[in-house]
Amino acid sequence: MKFAQASSLLLLAGLANSCLLPEERAGGSIRKSLNRRQGNSGKAVGKGDRFNGGSSFPRGLGSGNATDMSTILNVNEVATGLQGLVNEYGITTFATPYKTYEGRTITGAKIGGTGSCNTKYHIYLNGGIHARERGSHDSVLYFISDLLYAQKHGTGLTYGKKTYSNADVLKALSTGIVVTPLINPDGVNYDQTTNSCWRKNRNPKSSNSRDPQSVGIDLNRNFDFAWDLKKWAPSVSSDVASANPSSEVFHGTAAFSEPETQSMKYILDTYTKVRWFIDLHSYAGDVLYSWGSDTDQSTQPYKNFLNSTYDSVRGITSDSTTTRYGEYISSQDLNNVRTAGDRFGAAMSTAAGRKYTVMQSAYLYPTSGASDDYAFSRHIADPTKNKVYSYTVEFGFGNSQASCPFYPTVAQYTSNLQETNAGFIEFLLAAADIGLE
Numbered sequence: 001m002k003f004a005q006a007s008s009l010l011l012l013a014g015l016a017n018s019c020l021l022p023e024e025r026a027g028g029s030i031r032k033s034l035n036r037r038q039g040n041s042g043k044a045v046g047k048g049d050r051f052n053g054g055s056s057f058p059r060g061l062g063s064g065n066a067t068d069m070s071t072i073l074n075v076n077e078v079a080t081g082l083q084g085l086v087n088e089y090g091i092t093t094f095a096t097p098y099k100t101y102e103g104r105t106i107t108g109a110k111i112g113g114t115g116s117c118n119t120k121y122h123i124y125l126n127g128g129i130h131a132r133e134r135g136s137h138d139s140v141l142y143f144i145s146d147l148l149y150a151q152k153h154g155t156g157l158t159y160g161k162k163t164y165s166n167a168d169v170l171k172a173l174s175t176g177i178v179v180t181p182l183i184n185p186d187g188v189n190y191d192q193t194t195n196s197c198w199r200k201n202r203n204p205k206s207s208n209s210r211d212p213q214s215v216g217i218d219l220n221r222n223f224d225f226a227w228d229l230k231k232w233a234p235s236v237s238s239d240v241a242s243a244n245p246s247s248e249v250f251h252g253t254a255a256f257s258e259p260e261t262q263s264m265k266y267i268l269d270t271y272t273k274v275r276w277f278i279d280l281h282s283y284a285g286d287v288l289y290s291w292g293s294d295t296d297q298s299t300q301p302y303k304n305f306l307n308s309t310y311d312s313v314r315g316i317t318s319d320s321t322t323t324r325y326g327e328y329i330s331s332q333d334l335n336n337v338r339t340a341g342d343r344f345g346a347a348m349s350t351a352a353g354r355k356y357t358v359m360q361s362a363y364l365y366p367t368s369g370a371s372d373d374y375a376f377s378r379h380i381a382d383p384t385k386n387k388v389y390s391y392t393v394e395f396g397f398g399n400s401q402a403s404c405p406f407y408p409t410v411a412q413y414t415s416n417l418q419e420t421n422a423g424f425i426e427f428l429l430a431a432a433d434i435g436l437e
């Protein structure tokens, strides 16, 4: 298949399949043709350090775009950008206790809140879990940069056609926000230096020397939520994740086998009052809310991911939720996640004029071991844990001209940033309105 045909197929299928491309489920033929194509890699990745080790600080689009955004942020610039924010605004950053396979530190930051105590942080934003989804860590870093600038200077923020007042900024910050802009630095470094459309991390533990694609784990299938493929209907179990290391959705050797996913669990365990969580991906133009395992239902609490009675039918979204299986979520929780999700999607759609869809995760495709389901499942698996309303946000609509459709054009990068950042602030305002405790 010629690339032009493959790319249009990818673009069409991508609308329904987002960060999981059709070839990742069907085999590898399209992926191989993709990888052979040379040339257009979309907007370039930065080579140096635009923050000079932290002596200058990032400023996003919303506060006037003082940062040179001619290139995408490289891995080192996430660290130096955060250091710049420490120097300029006195924020607190931290390293998670788990080093990546290649020895990198995963750095987080916390901003806003109504006190320094860990229980004052109610929001968790994560970026960069899938390496090739370029613009994810940029979105998170520039967003907190904008909030901090607007707070210090008493201004509002404007993203395309969406404008927020200084009062909105202060209200958004009052929610208390923990971020890990780049959770998969090994994968992103590899993708940025090879333009290989890389999705997973770089842990070679399960790989074999004959297949370079067998390196790495799909981190977004490695969380402890129905991780065991025996929890799934046989007809879907090969789609929800894979035990084959060569697969793009290889789920690892055990739930939480990877330092990156351990780091995200550490944050939820440490900031015990986080109520709202977003994992930022591209591309599908979707805001996805719980559940991602099967169709939501609010009448039969015993039908849930803990109940092994339903292992043989879990993940079939076309069956009846009352006679077969649907994942339980209370009507109040469903109303809350939809309400905030709708506001998120509406702000994204207004910012740059591209239409985002808000829907349940499972309608994109059912998944095992995903971060959003894990975060929301914690309070059900262990009632001592806080309830975390959770989302997978798929920004952007793909680049049909690039060797990898996840690599944005110059114009797409800007639209994507406007959309994610407008969506983030609207989401924080919605969270504050609905409730943080």
Ligand SMILES: [Zn+2]
Binding pocket: 019, 020, 130, 133, 281, 282
């Ligand atoms: Zn993704």
